[in-house]
Amino acid sequence: MITTHDILLSAREARPALQRTSTEEKNAALLAMADALERNAAAILAANAQDMEAARGHVSEVMLDRLALTEGRIAGMAEGVRQVAALPDPVGQVLREVKRPNGLVIRRVAVPMGVIAIIYESRPNVTSDAAALAVKAGSACVLRGGKEAFRSANAIVAALKEGLTAAGLPADLVNLVQDTSRESARELMTATGLVDLLIPRGGAGLIRSCVENATVPCVETGTGICHVYVDAEADLDVALNIINNAKTSRPSVCNAEEVCLVHSAVAERFLPRLRKLLTDDRAAAGLVPVELRLDQRAAAIIPGTLAGEADFDTEFLDYILAVKVVDSVEEAIAHIAAHSTHHSDAIVTDDEAAAGQFLALVDSAAVYWNASTRFTDGGEFGLGCEMGISTQKLHPRGPMGLEELCTYKYVITGSGQVR
Amino acid sequence: MITTHDILLSAREARPALQRTSTEEKNAALLAMADALERNAAAILAANAQDMEAARGHVSEVMLDRLALTEGRIAGMAEGVRQVAALPDPVGQVLREVKRPNGLVIRRVAVPMGVIAIIYESRPNVTSDAAALAVKAGSACVLRGGKEAFRSANAIVAALKEGLTAAGLPADLVNLVQDTSRESARELMTATGLVDLLIPRGGAGLIRSCVENATVPCVETGTGICHVYVDAEADLDVALNIINNAKTSRPSVCNAEEVCLVHSAVAERFLPRLRKLLTDDRAAAGLVPVELRLDQRAAAIIPGTLAGEADFDTEFLDYILAVKVVDSVEEAIAHIAAHSTHHSDAIVTDDEAAAGQFLALVDSAAVYWNASTRFTDGGEFGLGCEMGISTQKLHPRGPMGLEELCTYKYVITGSGQVR
Numbered sequence: 001m002i003t004t005h006d007i008l009l010s011a012r013e014a015r016p017a018l019q020r021t022s023t024e025e026k027n028a029a030l031l032a033m034a035d036a037l038e039r040n041a042a043a044i045l046a047a048n049a050q051d052m053e054a055a056r057g058h059v060s061e062v063m064l065d066r067l068a069l070t071e072g073r074i075a076g077m078a079e080g081v082r083q084v085a086a087l088p089d090p091v092g093q094v095l096r097e098v099k100r101p102n103g104l105v106i107r108r109v110a111v112p113m114g115v116i117a118i119i120y121e122s123r124p125n126v127t128s129d130a131a132a133l134a135v136k137a138g139s140a141c142v143l144r145g146g147k148e149a150f151r152s153a154n155a156i157v158a159a160l161k162e163g164l165t166a167a168g169l170p171a172d173l174v175n176l177v178q179d180t181s182r183e184s185a186r187e188l189m190t191a192t193g194l195v196d197l198l199i200p201r202g203g204a205g206l207i208r209s210c211v212e213n214a215t216v217p218c219v220e221t222g223t224g225i226c227h228v229y230v231d232a233e234a235d236l237d238v239a240l241n242i243i244n245n246a247k248t249s250r251p252s253v254c255n256a257e258e259v260c261l262v263h264s265a266v267a268e269r270f271l272p273r274l275r276k277l278l279t280d281d282r283a284a285a286g287l288v289p290v291e292l293r294l295d296q297r298a299a300a301i302i303p304g305t306l307a308g309e310a311d312f313d314t315e316f317l318d319y320i321l322a323v324k325v326v327d328s329v330e331e332a333i334a335h336i337a338a339h340s341t342h343h344s345d346a347i348v349t350d351d352e353a354a355a356g357q358f359l360a361l362v363d364s365a366a367v368y369w370n371a372s373t374r375f376t377d378g379g380e381f382g383l384g385c386e387m388g389i390s391t392q393k394l395h396p397r398g399p400m401g402l403e404e405l406c407t408y409k410y411v412i413t414g415s416g417q418v419r
Numbered sequence: 420m421i422t423t424h425d426i427l428l429s430a431r432e433a434r435p436a437l438q439r440t441s442t443e444e445k446n447a448a449l450l451a452m453a454d455a456l457e458r459n460a461a462a463i464l465a466a467n468a469q470d471m472e473a474a475r476g477h478v479s480e481v482m483l484d485r486l487a488l489t490e491g492r493i494a495g496m497a498e499g500v501r502q503v504a505a506l507p508d509p510v511g512q513v514l515r516e517v518k519r520p521n522g523l524v525i526r527r528v529a530v531p532m533g534v535i536a537i538i539y540e541s542r543p544n545v546t547s548d549a550a551a552l553a554v555k556a557g558s559a560c561v562l563r564g565g566k567e568a569f570r571s572a573n574a575i576v577a578a579l580k581e582g583l584t585a586a587g588l589p590a591d592l593v594n595l596v597q598d599t600s601r602e603s604a605r606e607l608m609t610a611t612g613l614v615d616l617l618i619p620r621g622g623a624g625l626i627r628s629c630v631e632n633a634t635v636p637c638v639e640t641g642t643g644i645c646h647v648y649v650d651a652e653a654d655l656d657v658a659l660n661i662i663n664n665a666k667t668s669r670p671s672v673c674n675a676e677e678v679c680l681v682h683s684a685v686a687e688r689f690l691p692r693l694r695k696l697l698t699d700d701r702a703a704a705g706l707v708p709v710e711l712r713l714d715q716r717a718a719a720i721i722p723g724t725l726a727g728e729a730d731f732d733t734e735f736l737d738y739i740l741a742v743k744v745v746d747s748v749e750e751a752i753a754h755i756a757a758h759s760t761h762h763s764d765a766i767v768t769d770d771e772a773a774a775g776q777f778l779a780l781v782d783s784a785a786v787y788w789n790a791s792t793r794f795t796d797g798g799e800f801g802l803g804c805e806m807g808i809s810t811q812k813l814h815p816r817g818p819m820g821l822e823e824l825c826t827y828k829y830v831i832t833g834s835g836q837v838r
Contacts, residue, residue, distance in 0.1 A: 019780055098801050104790055106800055113812055114782065196812050215631050217813045238835040245837030359830050361438055363533065371523055371833025380838065381525055381829070382517050393532055393615050393826040394636045395814030407812040410800070411778050414790025416657040418664030419799065 004142075004187045007175045008194040011115045011140040014172035018112065018138050021169065023089040030085035030132055033163030033174075034078040037128060040159040041074045047155035048124065055148045066123050067149055077128040077156075080385075084132040087384045090402040091138040105413045110406045112138030114196035117188045118387075119210065121202040122146035127156045130201075131174040133387050135164075137405035140173045142195070144188055146202075147180035189214040196407075199400075201388050204315060219400070220392040224254035224343035225315050226373040229332040229358065231349035232265040238370060239270065239348040240277055243321075245372045246346070247278065247290060252317045254389060255344050255376040259312060259322045261332045267325045268301055275302045278321065290319045297325035312339050329354045333361045340364055343391050344373040365391055365398040423606045426594045427613040430534045430559040433591035437531065437557050440588065442508040449504035449551055452582030452593075453497040456547060459578035460493045466574035467543065474567045485542050486568055496547040496575075499804075503551040506803045509821040510557040523833045529825045531557025533615035536607045537806075538629065540621040541565035546575045549620075550593040552806050554583075556824035559592045561614070563607055566599035608633040616824075620807050623734060638819070639811040643673035643762035644734050645792040648751040648777065650768030651684040657789060658689065658767040659696055662740075664791045665765070666697065666709060671736045673808060674763050674795040678731060678741045680751045686744045687720055694721045697740065707738045716744035731758050748773045752780045759783055762810050763792040784810055784817040 018026070037044070048069040055067055096108040116139045118130045127143055134141035145153040153176050161171035177184045188195060189210060198218040200210040211220050228246055230239045246257035262270055278290035292304035293311045304323070311322040312335075326332045329347070336345050346368035347358040355369045366376045376399060378386025383401025390396050396404035437445070456463070467488040474486055515527040535558045537549045546562055553560035564572040572595050580590035596603045607614060608629060617637040619629040630639050647665055649658045665676035681689055697709035711723035712730045723742070730741040731754075745751045748766070755764050765787035766777040774788045785795040795818060797805025802820025809815045815823035 016780065100799070100801060104794060111782075212634050217811055219813070235835070241835060241837055249838060355832075359832075361435065363530075364828065366829040366831060369830075369832045371831055371836040372838055374838040375523060375831065375836070376829075380519070382519060392636055394638070395826065397826055398829050407814070407816055409783065410785040410795075410817050411788075412785060412790055412794065413774075413778075413788045416654070416660060417790040417794070418660055419668060419791055419793040 001178045004177050004179055004184045008191055010172040011142050011175050014170035015140040017170050027085040029164055029167035029169050030081055032167040033160045034081040036159040036163035037078040044155040047151040051149055051151045069124055077125050080129055081132040084136050090406045095408055102417050104417055107411045108408050109411050111409050113407050115140045117142045117195045117198045119144045119185050119200045122149040124149050124152040127153045131160050137402050142175045144177040150180050192216055219390045221388040221390055222254045223315055223341045225258045225341045226343055227259045227336050227345040228257050229261040229347045231354050232263040233351035234348040236270050242372045244277055246374055247321050251319055255373050257373055258316050261324050261326050264325050264327050271302045288319045290321050293322045295324040298323045329357055336362050341391055344376040346373050420597045423596050423598055423603045427610050429591040430561050430594050433589035434559040436589050446504040448583055448586035448588050449500055451586040452579045453500040455578040455582035456497040463574040466570040470568055470570045488543055496544050499548055500551040503555050509825050514827055521836050523831055523836055526830045527827050528830050530828050532826050534559045536561045536614045536617045538563045538604050538619045541568040543568050543571040546572045550579050556821050561594045563596040569599050611635055638809045640807040640809055641673045642734055642760045644677045644760045645762055646678045646755050646764040647676050648680040648766045650773050651682040652770035653767040655689050661767055661791045665793055666740050670738055674792050676792055677735050680743050680745050683744050683746050690721045710739045712741045714743040717742045748776055755781050760810055763795040765792050
């Protein structure tokens with residue numbers, strides 16, 4: 001078995017090849033990678049069947065569904081890679097240029113990170129997504145997936161390598177760590193000088209472990225305790241529609257709402273309608289009703305579970321919504337400051353001053369006025385794709401598209417200037 | 420003694436005040452801080468005299484000189500704070516704006532980091548510099564200086580707090596850690612949720628300790644093993660002038676040259692002139708001669724110390740220059756990839772293709788063509804100031820001016836959009 005260290009060394013060695021590759025050549029390689037995925041569908045499906053066989057009985061049905069590949073899903077992965085090929089090349093963009101009085105021309109130019117390591121869980125499609133994004137952004141990648149999907153990921157990476165080779169690029173631009181023990185994750189986190197950027201994609205435990213243990217540059221991603229605050233001046237129909245969308249359209253994702261804050265001036269009118277929409281109407285329609293976890297004041301207005309302390313600090317990722325009554329936008333902002341994970345928070349109001357205050361003072365990657373938190377997404381932001389959503393403040397913050405997977409350097413041209 | 424944890428909490432509490440402060444009010448506060456420094460010069464000098472008294476005999480003369488304050492140096496510190504007041508406000512700048520087909524307006528807006536912690540060594544002026552930059556960038560700061568300068572720093576911070584109070588802002592926007600043991604540095608490095616950005620300013624040991632131990636976002640700064648590569652097509656006069664400047668104008672700083680790479684085609688003509696300029700001419704002029712540490716091939720051409728392995732991996736910060744002969748620009752690039760700290764590296768050549776290759780492939784914060792590495796500096800880059808120079812790839816990279824001390828967030832305004 002090739003060691004993780006050797007894989008990192010090969011990635012590092014392969015990487016300069018991309019710096020000598022034109023946009024057209026890079027795009028051709030991505031198309032070849034997509035073709036190779038489809039050409040190797042049978043091998044990928046066979047590997048996936050083995051993963052499924054081994055996982056059955058040990059993991060939940062939801063997990064099994066995430067793990068399962070089909071011809072259709074493989075075609076979808078190939079299509080994803082082709083979409084990345086179609087996006088503009090972020091590398092080489094001149095982000096800023098200044099000519100100094102002494103004649104020096106100083107350009108800030110977007111350049112690749114180098115080697116990007118991605119630690120993720122068991123969705124096989126992340127393998128091809130992440131590889132395509134890294135290659136387009138000019139970086140080699142070292143992928144470390146979950147052990148349940150190891151055979152599938154290996155087959156996918158073999159196909160991607162075949163595509164790279166066919167396009168005349170080193171196969172080692174895309175690599176899968178072969179050691180699926182915890183030790184290999186630890187190795188990536190501490191591979192100073194070999195990993196230029198580490199991106200964890202997965203649950204809160206994985207992310208915390210990376211942030212706490214990484215000595216290489218690491219982007220904190222994804223945990224989202226997202227709030228929607230219904231202000232005294234909210235249009236309640238708009239608020240209901242936004243909360244219904246933010247909570248129920250896809251509760252398992254990080255930009256889903258977990259907490260609803262309601263101004264006391266509208267709570268008595270709003271909460272009964274919220275309860276009807278999210279519980280009674282959904283149950284009547286045969287949908288999973290949302291469990292409301294209410295603070296004391298909300299519980300005095302509508303029935304529901306009484307919220308415990310932890311309910312305002314939990315990413316439920318489920319049909320559960322914590323609800324709290326507040327007396328002002330300031331109280332809402334203070335609550336968010338104390339409990340938010342700095343992902344996405346929204347205010348619903350027709351009061352421009354309250355909105356301005358909320359947008360200015362809430363310290364999250366994305367702050368919304370009269371829109372659903374579910375829009376925090378590379379595609380929805382117009383980036384075309386994303387590697388994840390950063391909740392940290394060092395750049396990149398928010399959805400990470402191709403530009404956010406690059407760094408920059410200063411290129412200075414002179415005619416012999418000294419200082 | 421107030422604990423470091425309590426100081427962090429007060430900084431966090433003081434911080435929102437700056438978010439409600441206009442540019443004019445922030446500038447007025449900075450001017451009040453500058454005035455307070457001058458008004459309290461006597462107290463600062465008295466505290467500094469105690470520091471000097473305690474340090475004498477324990478630290479080098481160079482250290483003592485760095486520690487010493489005078490009326491003139493205090494006036495210089497005040498002037499530095501006034502210069503920061505005169506710079507444009509980075510906060511609130513709309514960095515990007517897009518209107519999506521669904522009507523959402525998505526703005527990327529520069530916003531303050533929040534609480535910036537700075538761990539530095541014994542230069543008292545860093546105290547006022549760092550505080551002024553943080554406040555202008557909209558952040559509270561928690562400063563942790565070297566213990567030799569503790570009394571001076573405390574007196575300086577007392578003056579700065581007086582200025583803040585006079586301007587109607589919370590004194591706790593600027594804070595000095597009172598515990599000068601190693602424990603307090605460790606506390607800042609691991610104060611998750613309380614420190615938004617940690618900046619170490621000092622020697623390689625301090626920086627490594629922060630990078631290795633920090634669980635809060637940390638910017639790696641400063642260590643510079645900077646190279647100047649004299650290409651086969653270099654104008655040798657230009658090369659000599661650049662190297663003389665890069666090596667001798669201020670050898671103790673991170674953007675000074677430590678290694679000279681020379682193409683073999685010009686080595687025999689170039690090295691004797693380099694030796695004459697840096698050693699014989701300097702000695703004749705009564706200046707410290709530069710010690711040349713030569714690889715085998717260079718040593719076959721000129722006399723000098725034979726370089727050991729470590730000499731190409733050492734930030735000398737002294738009148739020492741390692742010299743190596745290479746056979747191509749590719750070999751120079753490969754040497755730099757293996758030995759550089761990714762700070763600043765230069766090529767001297769009239770060959771545009773060689774320059775293009777060097778500028779594209781050398782992976783450093785600043786790459787130069789026919790100019791001295793000494794220009795890597797906030798002032799020289801036109802940023803007006805700097806908090807240090809980042810050698811990491813996650814933004815900020817290179818000199819950190821006011822903009823680089825900010826983060827951004829996405830502000831999204833809608834009219835009820837859901838996804």
